[in-house]
Amino acid sequence: MSATADFSATGDDGVVRFTGDLSLARLGSLPDRLAAHGGRVSRIDLSGIDRLDTIGAWVVHRFAAKHDAPVEGLGEDDRYLFAQVEHADQAVATRPATVTPFKRVLGEVGMAVSTATRTMYGLLGFLGATALAFVDIARHPRRxxxxxxxxxxxxxxxxxxxxxxxxxxxxxxxxxxxxxxxxxxxxxxxxxxxxxxxxxxxxxxxxxxxxxxxxxxxxxxxxxxxxxxxxxxxxxxxxxxxxxxxxxxxxxxxxxxxxxxxxxxxxxxxxxxxxxxxxxxxxxxxxxxxxxxxxxxxxxxxxxxxxxxxxxxxxxxxxxxxxxxxxxxxxxxxxxxxxxxxxxxxxxxxxxxxxxxxxxxxxxxxx
Structure with a gap:
Protein backbone atom coordinates (compact mmCIF):
# COMPACT_ATOMS: atom_id res chain seq x y z
CA MET A 1 0.00 0.00 0.00
CA SER A 2 1.36 3.48 -0.89
CA ALA A 3 2.43 5.82 1.86
CA THR A 4 0.30 8.73 2.99
CA ALA A 5 1.11 12.07 1.36
CA ASP A 6 3.48 14.27 3.32
CA PHE A 7 5.70 17.30 2.90
CA SER A 8 8.80 18.69 4.54
CA ALA A 9 10.64 22.02 4.46
CA THR A 10 14.42 21.67 4.55
CA GLY A 11 16.91 24.27 5.68
CA ASP A 12 16.79 27.99 5.16
CA ASP A 13 16.65 27.73 1.37
CA GLY A 14 12.86 27.41 1.50
CA VAL A 15 12.64 24.18 -0.52
CA VAL A 16 9.46 22.20 0.18
CA ARG A 17 9.58 18.54 -0.79
CA PHE A 18 6.50 16.37 -1.14
CA THR A 19 6.61 12.61 -0.69
CA GLY A 20 4.16 9.73 -0.74
CA ASP A 21 0.88 9.35 -2.59
CA LEU A 22 -0.67 12.69 -3.58
CA SER A 23 -4.12 11.30 -4.34
CA LEU A 24 -7.54 11.96 -2.88
CA ALA A 25 -7.52 8.76 -0.79
CA ARG A 26 -4.09 9.53 0.78
CA LEU A 27 -4.12 13.28 1.31
CA GLY A 28 -5.45 13.08 4.87
CA SER A 29 -4.71 16.29 6.77
CA LEU A 30 -2.20 17.50 4.20
CA PRO A 31 -4.31 20.50 3.03
CA ASP A 32 -4.71 21.73 6.62
CA ARG A 33 -0.97 21.37 7.36
CA LEU A 34 -0.13 23.23 4.16
CA ALA A 35 -2.51 26.02 5.10
CA ALA A 36 -0.75 26.29 8.49
CA HIS A 37 2.71 26.41 6.96
CA GLY A 38 4.12 29.87 7.54
CA GLY A 39 7.74 29.48 6.44
CA ARG A 40 9.41 30.83 3.37
CA VAL A 41 8.87 28.79 0.17
CA SER A 42 11.34 29.31 -2.67
CA ARG A 43 10.47 26.24 -4.74
CA ILE A 44 8.48 23.01 -4.51
CA ASP A 45 10.07 19.64 -5.27
CA LEU A 46 7.74 16.80 -6.36
CA SER A 47 10.43 14.35 -7.46
CA GLY A 48 9.79 12.14 -4.42
CA ILE A 49 6.06 11.52 -4.89
CA ASP A 50 4.69 8.08 -5.82
CA ARG A 51 1.42 9.12 -7.43
CA LEU A 52 -0.38 12.32 -8.40
CA ASP A 53 -4.05 12.76 -9.24
CA THR A 54 -6.16 15.82 -10.00
CA ILE A 55 -6.97 16.59 -6.36
CA GLY A 56 -3.33 16.27 -5.32
CA ALA A 57 -2.25 18.49 -8.19
CA TRP A 58 -4.87 21.03 -7.18
CA VAL A 59 -3.65 21.11 -3.53
CA VAL A 60 -0.04 21.60 -4.62
CA HIS A 61 -0.98 24.20 -7.20
CA ARG A 62 -2.90 26.32 -4.68
CA PHE A 63 0.01 26.06 -2.21
CA ALA A 64 2.46 27.07 -4.93
CA ALA A 65 0.24 29.95 -6.05
CA LYS A 66 -0.09 31.18 -2.47
CA HIS A 67 3.69 31.36 -2.02
CA ASP A 68 4.48 32.24 -5.66
CA ALA A 69 6.89 29.30 -5.88
CA PRO A 70 7.80 27.21 -8.94
CA VAL A 71 7.01 23.48 -9.06
CA GLU A 72 9.78 21.09 -10.09
CA GLY A 73 10.49 17.37 -10.37
CA LEU A 74 7.40 16.25 -12.28
CA GLY A 75 7.43 13.56 -14.93
CA GLU A 76 5.95 14.14 -18.37
CA ASP A 77 2.44 12.81 -17.58
CA ASP A 78 2.28 14.53 -14.20
CA ARG A 79 3.52 17.76 -15.75
CA TYR A 80 0.66 17.66 -18.28
CA LEU A 81 -1.85 17.01 -15.49
CA PHE A 82 -0.46 19.88 -13.43
CA ALA A 83 -0.62 22.20 -16.45
CA GLN A 84 -4.29 21.34 -16.99
CA VAL A 85 -5.04 22.06 -13.34
CA GLU A 86 -3.27 25.43 -13.59
CA HIS A 87 -5.23 26.28 -16.73
CA ALA A 88 -8.53 25.40 -15.02
CA ASP A 89 -7.82 27.70 -12.07
CA GLN A 90 -9.83 30.62 -13.45
CA ALA A 91 -12.18 32.91 -11.61
CA VAL A 92 -15.81 32.06 -12.33
CA ALA A 93 -18.45 34.76 -12.10
CA THR A 94 -21.35 33.57 -9.98
CA ARG A 95 -23.60 36.15 -11.58
CA PRO A 96 -23.51 37.56 -15.09
CA ALA A 97 -22.30 41.10 -15.45
CA THR A 98 -25.07 43.66 -15.23
CA VAL A 99 -25.86 45.14 -18.64
CA THR A 100 -28.10 48.14 -19.14
CA PRO A 101 -31.19 47.63 -21.32
CA PHE A 102 -29.81 50.02 -23.93
CA LYS A 103 -26.53 48.10 -24.25
CA ARG A 104 -28.37 44.78 -24.36
CA VAL A 105 -30.71 45.95 -27.13
CA LEU A 106 -27.80 47.52 -28.99
CA GLY A 107 -25.82 44.29 -28.72
CA GLU A 108 -28.73 42.19 -29.96
CA VAL A 109 -29.25 44.53 -32.91
CA GLY A 110 -25.56 44.38 -33.74
CA MET A 111 -25.56 40.59 -33.50
CA ALA A 112 -28.62 40.39 -35.76
CA VAL A 113 -27.02 42.69 -38.34
CA SER A 114 -23.77 40.71 -38.23
CA THR A 115 -25.63 37.40 -38.63
CA ALA A 116 -27.72 38.76 -41.50
CA THR A 117 -24.63 40.10 -43.26
CA ARG A 118 -22.77 36.78 -42.95
CA THR A 119 -25.84 34.86 -44.10
CA MET A 120 -26.34 37.10 -47.13
CA TYR A 121 -22.67 36.81 -47.99
CA GLY A 122 -22.90 33.01 -47.76
CA LEU A 123 -26.09 32.97 -49.82
CA LEU A 124 -24.45 34.98 -52.60
CA GLY A 125 -21.51 32.57 -52.58
CA PHE A 126 -23.88 29.61 -52.73
CA LEU A 127 -25.75 31.25 -55.60
CA GLY A 128 -22.45 31.57 -57.46
CA ALA A 129 -21.64 27.91 -56.77
CA THR A 130 -25.06 26.93 -58.12
CA ALA A 131 -24.44 28.95 -61.29
CA LEU A 132 -21.07 27.23 -61.74
CA ALA A 133 -22.78 23.85 -61.31
CA PHE A 134 -25.19 24.79 -64.13
CA VAL A 135 -22.22 25.72 -66.30
CA ASP A 136 -20.50 22.39 -65.58
CA ILE A 137 -23.65 20.46 -66.48
CA ALA A 138 -24.01 22.48 -69.70
CA ARG A 139 -20.43 21.51 -70.58
CA HIS A 140 -21.03 17.86 -69.64
CA PRO A 141 -24.66 17.06 -70.50
CA ARG A 142 -24.26 13.41 -69.49
CA ARG A 143 -24.10 14.52 -65.86
Whole structure:
Protein backbone atom coordinates (compact mmCIF):
# COMPACT_ATOMS: atom_id res chain seq x y z
CA MET A 1 0.00 0.00 0.00
CA SER A 2 1.36 3.48 -0.89
CA ALA A 3 2.43 5.82 1.86
CA THR A 4 0.30 8.73 2.99
CA ALA A 5 1.11 12.07 1.36
CA ASP A 6 3.48 14.27 3.32
CA PHE A 7 5.70 17.30 2.90
CA SER A 8 8.80 18.69 4.54
CA ALA A 9 10.64 22.02 4.46
CA THR A 10 14.42 21.67 4.55
CA GLY A 11 16.91 24.27 5.68
CA ASP A 12 16.79 27.99 5.16
CA ASP A 13 16.65 27.73 1.37
CA GLY A 14 12.86 27.41 1.50
CA VAL A 15 12.64 24.18 -0.52
CA VAL A 16 9.46 22.20 0.18
CA ARG A 17 9.58 18.54 -0.79
CA PHE A 18 6.50 16.37 -1.14
CA THR A 19 6.61 12.61 -0.69
CA GLY A 20 4.16 9.73 -0.74
CA ASP A 21 0.88 9.35 -2.59
CA LEU A 22 -0.67 12.69 -3.58
CA SER A 23 -4.12 11.30 -4.34
CA LEU A 24 -7.54 11.96 -2.88
CA ALA A 25 -7.52 8.76 -0.79
CA ARG A 26 -4.09 9.53 0.78
CA LEU A 27 -4.12 13.28 1.31
CA GLY A 28 -5.45 13.08 4.87
CA SER A 29 -4.71 16.29 6.77
CA LEU A 30 -2.20 17.50 4.20
CA PRO A 31 -4.31 20.50 3.03
CA ASP A 32 -4.71 21.73 6.62
CA ARG A 33 -0.97 21.37 7.36
CA LEU A 34 -0.13 23.23 4.16
CA ALA A 35 -2.51 26.02 5.10
CA ALA A 36 -0.75 26.29 8.49
CA HIS A 37 2.71 26.41 6.96
CA GLY A 38 4.12 29.87 7.54
CA GLY A 39 7.74 29.48 6.44
CA ARG A 40 9.41 30.83 3.37
CA VAL A 41 8.87 28.79 0.17
CA SER A 42 11.34 29.31 -2.67
CA ARG A 43 10.47 26.24 -4.74
CA ILE A 44 8.48 23.01 -4.51
CA ASP A 45 10.07 19.64 -5.27
CA LEU A 46 7.74 16.80 -6.36
CA SER A 47 10.43 14.35 -7.46
CA GLY A 48 9.79 12.14 -4.42
CA ILE A 49 6.06 11.52 -4.89
CA ASP A 50 4.69 8.08 -5.82
CA ARG A 51 1.42 9.12 -7.43
CA LEU A 52 -0.38 12.32 -8.40
CA ASP A 53 -4.05 12.76 -9.24
CA THR A 54 -6.16 15.82 -10.00
CA ILE A 55 -6.97 16.59 -6.36
CA GLY A 56 -3.33 16.27 -5.32
CA ALA A 57 -2.25 18.49 -8.19
CA TRP A 58 -4.87 21.03 -7.18
CA VAL A 59 -3.65 21.11 -3.53
CA VAL A 60 -0.04 21.60 -4.62
CA HIS A 61 -0.98 24.20 -7.20
CA ARG A 62 -2.90 26.32 -4.68
CA PHE A 63 0.01 26.06 -2.21
CA ALA A 64 2.46 27.07 -4.93
CA ALA A 65 0.24 29.95 -6.05
CA LYS A 66 -0.09 31.18 -2.47
CA HIS A 67 3.69 31.36 -2.02
CA ASP A 68 4.48 32.24 -5.66
CA ALA A 69 6.89 29.30 -5.88
CA PRO A 70 7.80 27.21 -8.94
CA VAL A 71 7.01 23.48 -9.06
CA GLU A 72 9.78 21.09 -10.09
CA GLY A 73 10.49 17.37 -10.37
CA LEU A 74 7.40 16.25 -12.28
CA GLY A 75 7.43 13.56 -14.93
CA GLU A 76 5.95 14.14 -18.37
CA ASP A 77 2.44 12.81 -17.58
CA ASP A 78 2.28 14.53 -14.20
CA ARG A 79 3.52 17.76 -15.75
CA TYR A 80 0.66 17.66 -18.28
CA LEU A 81 -1.85 17.01 -15.49
CA PHE A 82 -0.46 19.88 -13.43
CA ALA A 83 -0.62 22.20 -16.45
CA GLN A 84 -4.29 21.34 -16.99
CA VAL A 85 -5.04 22.06 -13.34
CA GLU A 86 -3.27 25.43 -13.59
CA HIS A 87 -5.23 26.28 -16.73
CA ALA A 88 -8.53 25.40 -15.02
CA ASP A 89 -7.82 27.70 -12.07
CA GLN A 90 -9.83 30.62 -13.45
CA ALA A 91 -12.18 32.91 -11.61
CA VAL A 92 -15.81 32.06 -12.33
CA ALA A 93 -18.45 34.76 -12.10
CA THR A 94 -21.35 33.57 -9.98
CA ARG A 95 -23.60 36.15 -11.58
CA PRO A 96 -23.51 37.56 -15.09
CA ALA A 97 -22.30 41.10 -15.45
CA THR A 98 -25.07 43.66 -15.23
CA VAL A 99 -25.86 45.14 -18.64
CA THR A 100 -28.10 48.14 -19.14
CA PRO A 101 -31.19 47.63 -21.32
CA PHE A 102 -29.81 50.02 -23.93
CA LYS A 103 -26.53 48.10 -24.25
CA ARG A 104 -28.37 44.78 -24.36
CA VAL A 105 -30.71 45.95 -27.13
CA LEU A 106 -27.80 47.52 -28.99
CA GLY A 107 -25.82 44.29 -28.72
CA GLU A 108 -28.73 42.19 -29.96
CA VAL A 109 -29.25 44.53 -32.91
CA GLY A 110 -25.56 44.38 -33.74
CA MET A 111 -25.56 40.59 -33.50
CA ALA A 112 -28.62 40.39 -35.76
CA VAL A 113 -27.02 42.69 -38.34
CA SER A 114 -23.77 40.71 -38.23
CA THR A 115 -25.63 37.40 -38.63
CA ALA A 116 -27.72 38.76 -41.50
CA THR A 117 -24.63 40.10 -43.26
CA ARG A 118 -22.77 36.78 -42.95
CA THR A 119 -25.84 34.86 -44.10
CA MET A 120 -26.34 37.10 -47.13
CA TYR A 121 -22.67 36.81 -47.99
CA GLY A 122 -22.90 33.01 -47.76
CA LEU A 123 -26.09 32.97 -49.82
CA LEU A 124 -24.45 34.98 -52.60
CA GLY A 125 -21.51 32.57 -52.58
CA PHE A 126 -23.88 29.61 -52.73
CA LEU A 127 -25.75 31.25 -55.60
CA GLY A 128 -22.45 31.57 -57.46
CA ALA A 129 -21.64 27.91 -56.77
CA THR A 130 -25.06 26.93 -58.12
CA ALA A 131 -24.44 28.95 -61.29
CA LEU A 132 -21.07 27.23 -61.74
CA ALA A 133 -22.78 23.85 -61.31
CA PHE A 134 -25.19 24.79 -64.13
CA VAL A 135 -22.22 25.72 -66.30
CA ASP A 136 -20.50 22.39 -65.58
CA ILE A 137 -23.65 20.46 -66.48
CA ALA A 138 -24.01 22.48 -69.70
CA ARG A 139 -20.43 21.51 -70.58
CA HIS A 140 -21.03 17.86 -69.64
CA PRO A 141 -24.66 17.06 -70.50
CA ARG A 142 -24.26 13.41 -69.49
CA ARG A 143 -24.10 14.52 -65.86
CA UNK A 144 -27.59 16.01 -66.06
CA UNK A 145 -29.91 14.02 -63.75
CA UNK A 146 -33.18 13.91 -65.65
CA UNK A 147 -34.89 11.49 -63.25
CA UNK A 148 -34.11 13.71 -60.28
CA UNK A 149 -35.53 16.74 -62.06
CA UNK A 150 -38.74 14.88 -62.90
CA UNK A 151 -39.09 13.78 -59.29
CA UNK A 152 -38.65 17.34 -58.06
CA UNK A 153 -41.09 18.64 -60.68
CA UNK A 154 -43.73 16.38 -59.20
CA UNK A 155 -42.85 17.35 -55.62
CA UNK A 156 -42.75 21.09 -56.29
CA UNK A 157 -45.56 21.41 -58.81
CA UNK A 158 -48.00 18.56 -59.20
CA UNK A 159 -48.34 17.86 -55.49
CA UNK A 160 -48.87 21.56 -54.78
CA UNK A 161 -51.75 22.10 -57.20
CA UNK A 162 -54.42 21.37 -54.61
CA UNK A 163 -53.26 23.70 -51.85
CA UNK A 164 -52.21 26.46 -54.25
CA UNK A 165 -55.56 26.27 -56.05
CA UNK A 166 -57.55 26.42 -52.81
CA UNK A 167 -55.50 29.33 -51.49
CA UNK A 168 -55.82 31.26 -54.76
CA UNK A 169 -59.56 30.65 -55.01
CA UNK A 170 -60.11 32.01 -51.50
CA UNK A 171 -57.80 34.99 -52.07
CA UNK A 172 -59.70 35.88 -55.24
CA UNK A 173 -62.97 35.78 -53.32
CA UNK A 174 -61.55 37.91 -50.49
CA UNK A 175 -60.20 40.55 -52.90
CA UNK A 176 -63.57 40.72 -54.69
CA UNK A 177 -65.56 40.87 -51.46
CA UNK A 178 -63.45 43.58 -49.86
CA UNK A 179 -63.26 45.55 -53.09
CA UNK A 180 -67.02 45.42 -53.55
CA UNK A 181 -67.65 46.60 -49.99
CA UNK A 182 -65.36 49.59 -50.34
CA UNK A 183 -66.36 50.55 -53.88
CA UNK A 184 -70.08 50.30 -53.08
CA UNK A 185 -69.72 53.48 -51.04
CA UNK A 186 -68.98 55.35 -54.27
CA UNK A 187 -71.40 53.45 -56.50
CA UNK A 188 -68.45 51.92 -58.40
CA UNK A 189 -68.99 48.22 -57.76
CA UNK A 190 -68.19 47.41 -61.38
CA UNK A 191 -64.58 48.40 -60.78
CA UNK A 192 -64.27 45.39 -58.51
CA UNK A 193 -63.47 43.47 -61.68
CA UNK A 194 -60.57 45.82 -62.39
CA UNK A 195 -59.26 45.30 -58.86
CA UNK A 196 -59.49 41.52 -59.03
CA UNK A 197 -58.01 41.26 -62.51
CA UNK A 198 -55.03 43.56 -62.17
CA UNK A 199 -54.12 42.71 -58.59
CA UNK A 200 -54.34 38.98 -59.18
CA UNK A 201 -52.37 38.78 -62.43
CA UNK A 202 -49.80 41.42 -61.53
CA UNK A 203 -49.07 40.73 -57.86
CA UNK A 204 -51.08 38.41 -55.67
CA UNK A 205 -51.16 35.31 -57.89
CA UNK A 206 -47.40 34.97 -58.19
CA UNK A 207 -46.53 36.42 -54.77
CA UNK A 208 -48.85 34.18 -52.76
CA UNK A 209 -47.76 31.18 -54.81
CA UNK A 210 -44.12 31.98 -54.05
CA UNK A 211 -44.88 32.23 -50.34
CA UNK A 212 -46.73 28.90 -50.46
CA UNK A 213 -43.89 27.22 -52.36
CA UNK A 214 -41.34 28.67 -49.93
CA UNK A 215 -43.22 27.24 -46.98
CA UNK A 216 -43.86 23.91 -48.65
CA UNK A 217 -40.95 23.13 -50.97
CA UNK A 218 -38.25 25.44 -49.58
CA UNK A 219 -38.61 23.87 -46.15
CA UNK A 220 -38.58 20.40 -47.69
CA UNK A 221 -35.33 21.17 -49.54
CA UNK A 222 -33.66 22.36 -46.33
CA UNK A 223 -34.91 19.38 -44.30
CA UNK A 224 -33.94 16.80 -46.91
CA UNK A 225 -30.44 18.13 -47.52
CA UNK A 226 -29.92 18.82 -43.81
CA UNK A 227 -30.81 15.24 -42.92
CA UNK A 228 -28.45 13.98 -45.61
CA UNK A 229 -25.75 16.19 -44.12
CA UNK A 230 -26.27 14.68 -40.67
CA UNK A 231 -26.24 11.11 -41.95
CA UNK A 232 -23.06 11.87 -43.96
CA UNK A 233 -24.71 11.00 -47.26
CA UNK A 234 -23.33 14.21 -48.77
CA UNK A 235 -19.81 13.22 -47.70
CA UNK A 236 -20.44 9.83 -49.28
CA UNK A 237 -21.40 11.54 -52.55
CA UNK A 238 -18.14 13.49 -52.54
CA UNK A 239 -16.22 10.30 -51.76
CA UNK A 240 -17.55 8.52 -54.84
CA UNK A 241 -16.85 11.57 -57.01
CA UNK A 242 -20.38 12.98 -57.28
CA UNK A 243 -20.86 16.71 -56.79
CA UNK A 244 -23.62 17.45 -54.25
CA UNK A 245 -24.36 20.68 -56.10
CA UNK A 246 -25.06 18.79 -59.32
CA UNK A 247 -26.89 15.89 -57.67
CA UNK A 248 -28.99 17.77 -55.10
CA UNK A 249 -29.10 21.51 -55.73
CA UNK A 250 -29.38 21.76 -59.51
CA UNK A 251 -32.42 19.44 -59.92
CA UNK A 252 -34.32 21.29 -57.20
CA UNK A 253 -33.43 24.68 -58.65
CA UNK A 254 -34.48 23.64 -62.15
CA UNK A 255 -37.78 22.29 -60.85
CA UNK A 256 -38.55 25.49 -58.94
CA UNK A 257 -37.62 27.74 -61.89
CA UNK A 258 -39.74 25.75 -64.36
CA UNK A 259 -42.77 25.25 -62.12
CA UNK A 260 -43.13 28.69 -60.60
CA UNK A 261 -44.42 30.39 -63.81
CA UNK A 262 -46.90 27.57 -64.34
CA UNK A 263 -48.03 27.60 -60.73
CA UNK A 264 -48.27 31.39 -60.78
CA UNK A 265 -50.43 31.39 -63.91
CA UNK A 266 -52.56 28.58 -62.50
CA UNK A 267 -53.01 30.48 -59.23
CA UNK A 268 -53.98 33.66 -61.08
CA UNK A 269 -56.62 31.86 -63.14
CA UNK A 270 -58.09 30.16 -60.07
CA UNK A 271 -58.14 33.50 -58.23
CA UNK A 272 -59.99 35.08 -61.15
CA UNK A 273 -62.52 32.25 -61.00
CA UNK A 274 -63.01 32.82 -57.27
CA UNK A 275 -63.40 36.58 -57.76
CA UNK A 276 -65.76 36.06 -60.69
CA UNK A 277 -68.02 33.71 -58.73
CA UNK A 278 -68.23 36.15 -55.83
CA UNK A 279 -69.04 39.12 -58.07
CA UNK A 280 -71.71 36.97 -59.73
CA UNK A 281 -73.22 36.05 -56.37
CA UNK A 282 -73.07 39.48 -54.70
CA UNK A 283 -73.05 42.03 -57.54
CA UNK A 284 -75.14 40.12 -60.11
CA UNK A 285 -72.37 40.41 -62.70
CA UNK A 286 -72.61 37.33 -64.94
CA UNK A 287 -69.45 35.39 -65.85
CA UNK A 288 -69.60 36.50 -69.48
CA UNK A 289 -69.56 40.15 -68.46
CA UNK A 290 -66.80 39.46 -65.95
CA UNK A 291 -64.59 37.83 -68.59
CA UNK A 292 -65.29 40.57 -71.14
CA UNK A 293 -64.45 43.26 -68.60
CA UNK A 294 -61.23 41.46 -67.66
CA UNK A 295 -60.14 41.45 -71.28
CA UNK A 296 -60.85 45.19 -71.56
CA UNK A 297 -59.18 46.47 -68.38
CA UNK A 298 -56.28 44.10 -67.78
CA UNK A 299 -53.33 44.75 -70.10
CA UNK A 300 -51.27 41.83 -71.29
CA UNK A 301 -48.24 43.37 -69.58
CA UNK A 302 -49.73 42.40 -66.21
CA UNK A 303 -49.54 38.76 -67.22
CA UNK A 304 -46.00 39.23 -68.53
CA UNK A 305 -44.93 40.84 -65.24
CA UNK A 306 -46.18 37.84 -63.28
CA UNK A 307 -44.48 35.38 -65.63
CA UNK A 308 -41.19 37.30 -65.47
CA UNK A 309 -41.12 37.44 -61.68
CA UNK A 310 -42.09 33.80 -61.15
CA UNK A 311 -38.85 32.03 -62.24
CA UNK A 312 -36.76 34.50 -60.25
CA UNK A 313 -38.82 33.75 -57.15
CA UNK A 314 -38.45 30.03 -57.82
CA UNK A 315 -34.67 30.28 -58.06
CA UNK A 316 -34.45 32.26 -54.83
CA UNK A 317 -36.66 29.78 -52.96
CA UNK A 318 -34.67 26.76 -54.15
CA UNK A 319 -31.26 28.31 -53.49
CA UNK A 320 -32.27 29.54 -50.02
CA UNK A 321 -33.64 26.12 -49.07
CA UNK A 322 -30.60 24.21 -50.32
CA UNK A 323 -28.21 26.73 -48.78
CA UNK A 324 -29.72 26.39 -45.32
CA UNK A 325 -29.76 22.61 -45.68
CA UNK A 326 -26.05 22.60 -46.45
CA UNK A 327 -25.37 24.56 -43.26
CA UNK A 328 -26.78 21.84 -40.99
CA UNK A 329 -24.20 20.32 -38.68
CA UNK A 330 -24.00 18.93 -35.17
CA UNK A 331 -27.37 17.49 -34.23
CA UNK A 332 -30.97 17.03 -35.36
CA UNK A 333 -32.01 20.31 -33.74
CA UNK A 334 -30.08 22.11 -36.45
CA UNK A 335 -32.41 20.63 -39.07
CA UNK A 336 -35.40 22.37 -37.52
CA UNK A 337 -33.55 25.65 -37.11
CA UNK A 338 -32.23 25.67 -40.66
CA UNK A 339 -35.62 24.68 -42.07
CA UNK A 340 -37.22 27.62 -40.30
CA UNK A 341 -34.43 29.90 -41.48
CA UNK A 342 -34.90 28.71 -45.06
CA UNK A 343 -38.60 29.61 -45.06
CA UNK A 344 -38.05 33.01 -43.43
CA UNK A 345 -35.15 33.85 -45.70
CA UNK A 346 -36.98 32.80 -48.86
CA UNK A 347 -40.16 34.74 -48.01
CA UNK A 348 -38.14 37.82 -47.06
CA UNK A 349 -36.15 37.77 -50.30
CA UNK A 350 -39.28 37.15 -52.37
CA UNK A 351 -41.01 40.20 -50.88
CA UNK A 352 -37.89 42.35 -51.33
CA UNK A 353 -37.56 41.30 -54.97
CA UNK A 354 -41.28 41.86 -55.53
CA UNK A 355 -40.89 45.44 -54.29
CA UNK A 356 -37.91 45.89 -56.59
CA UNK A 357 -39.85 44.53 -59.56
CA UNK A 358 -42.79 46.83 -58.77
CA UNK A 359 -40.56 49.90 -58.89
CA UNK A 360 -38.69 48.68 -61.97
CA UNK A 361 -41.77 47.88 -64.06
CA UNK A 362 -43.35 51.21 -63.11
CA UNK A 363 -40.13 52.96 -64.12
CA UNK A 364 -40.15 51.35 -67.59
CA UNK A 365 -43.81 52.26 -68.08
CA UNK A 366 -45.55 48.93 -67.47
CA UNK A 367 -48.28 50.45 -65.33
Missing amino acids: FRFNSVVHELEAVGVSALGIVGLMSFLIGMVIAQQGAVQLRQFGAEVFTINLVGRLTLREMGVLMTAIMVAGRSGSAFAAQIGTMKLTEEIDALRTIGVSPMEALVVPRTIAAILLMPLLGFYASVIALIGGGLLTWATLDIPPVTFIQRIREVVPITDLFIGLIKAPVFGAIIAVAGCFQGMLVEGDAEQVGRRTTAAVVQAIFLVIVLDAFFAVFFTWIGWN
